[in-house]
Amino acid sequence: MAQQxxxxxxxxxxxxxxxxxxxxxxxxxxxxxxWRGRPLWTRGIVTAVVALLLAGVMAGHARIPNRIGNLGSxxxxxxxxxxxxxxxxxxxxxxxxxxxxxxxLLVPVTVWLNMFGGLLxxxxxxxGDLTVAxxxxxxxxxxxxxxxxxxxxSGADVVALEELKASAVPxxxxxxxxxxxxxxxxxxxGLWSKYPMTGVEAVDIKLGWKRAMRATVATPSGxxxxxxxxxxxxxxxLEAGFTARQRDRSADALGEAIxxxxxxxxxxxxxxxxxxxxxxxxAVTSQLRSTQGAAGDGFGFSWPASFPxxxxxxxxxxxxxxxxxxxxxxxxxxHLPVAARVKVDTSRS
Numbered sequence: 318m319a320q321q322x323x324x325x326x327x328x329x330x331x332x333x334x335x336x337x338x339x340x341x342x343x344x345x346x347x348x349x350x351x352w353r354g355r356p357l358w359t360r361g362i363v364t365a366v367v368a369l370l371l372a373g374v375m376a377g378h379a380r381i382p383n384r385i386g387n388l389g390s391x392x393x394x395x396x397x398x399x400x401x402x403x404x405x406x407x408x409x410x411x412x413x414x415x416x417x418x419x420x421x422l423l424v425p426v427t428v429w430l431n432m433f434g435g436l437l438x439x440x441x442x443x444x445g446d447l448t449v450a451x452x453x454x455x456x457x458x459x460x461x462x463x464x465x466x467x468x469x470x471s472g473a474d475v476v477a478l479e480e481l482k483a484s485a486v487p488x489x490x491x492x493x494x495x496x497x498x499x500x501x502x503x504x505x506x507g508l509w510s511k512y513p514m515t516g517v518e519a520v521d522i523k524l525g526w527k528r529a530m531r532a533t534v535a536t537p538s539g540x541x542x543x544x545x546x547x548x549x550x551x552x553x554x555l556e557a558g559f560t561a562r563q564r565d566r567s568a569d570a571l572g573e574a575i576x577x578x579x580x581x582x583x584x585x586x587x588x589x590x591x592x593x594x595x596x597x598x599x600a601v602t603s604q605l606r607s608t609q610g611a612a613g614d615g616f617g618f619s620w621p622a623s624f625p626x627x628x629x630x631x632x633x634x635x636x637x638x639x640x641x642x643x644x645x646x647x648x649x650x651x652h653l654p655v656a657a658r659v660k661v662d663t664s665r666s
Contacts, residue, residue, distance in 0.1 A: 447658070469497070564590050575635075608642035625653060639657060
């Protein structure tokens, strides 16, 4: 009889079964109603909406209009930095214990990783047969000789300098003479090379003064058309937004010049005052590959030198294969120099 009573107590209607059911009910309550009396699925709706809007901005940045203060280009200039909002939203979702917010956060995380995840690791192969570098040296540079030596120390075979002040040009020429036998300066830009240059000419980028040039460099692996350009600066103003109209016109003119280039292999070096994401540079970026995007080490931000926020100094190529790309140490300029190693002779593996 005692055994029967014990079995009765442990049956579905007994005390133990009742305690088990109470625990299940409490667990179900916590899942469906949350830890503070509000449902996990309805808490954090605002955070979830912000996460989805963030994903929409990143994925649909090309649809943000430029009619009002060039808002689209401004967003595209600093697009990677939108990823900083992801950990903030994650912390809010965890603090709110919101399943909805945490699930919604997966959408912008996926979008950001799809767009920029490849830049988190190095893609350098270590090969190549030509090293190039470019640097906006800053017209107000207090140490032009030191800046020139720092760029030459990179071992680059071809170096482009932008924002050359006329009075400082002899200093740069003297500092670079031992490393580069050939050089040409056109307006405020110049090209220094270890190999002979021909066909040197200014490129009209619709400014009224010379800030772009072209030259053919006879590299050991064959001729390469080099373009050096310094596109106009952009400004962010409260009353006008992101002002870049002059830069945009110059980018279109530079794109036309590159499109008409007859040489198969092309390398563009310079300060484009815009990132590869900026639609305003499409006339240029649609024709050329970024060495940083193809073979870079991280994001390669180059400006401002003290705390780089954007990659506006570019090395873009066509007909040659990027092998590695990197930024150089800070000089007396407000930009970081950038360098790349490319393979000109693509017929050899």
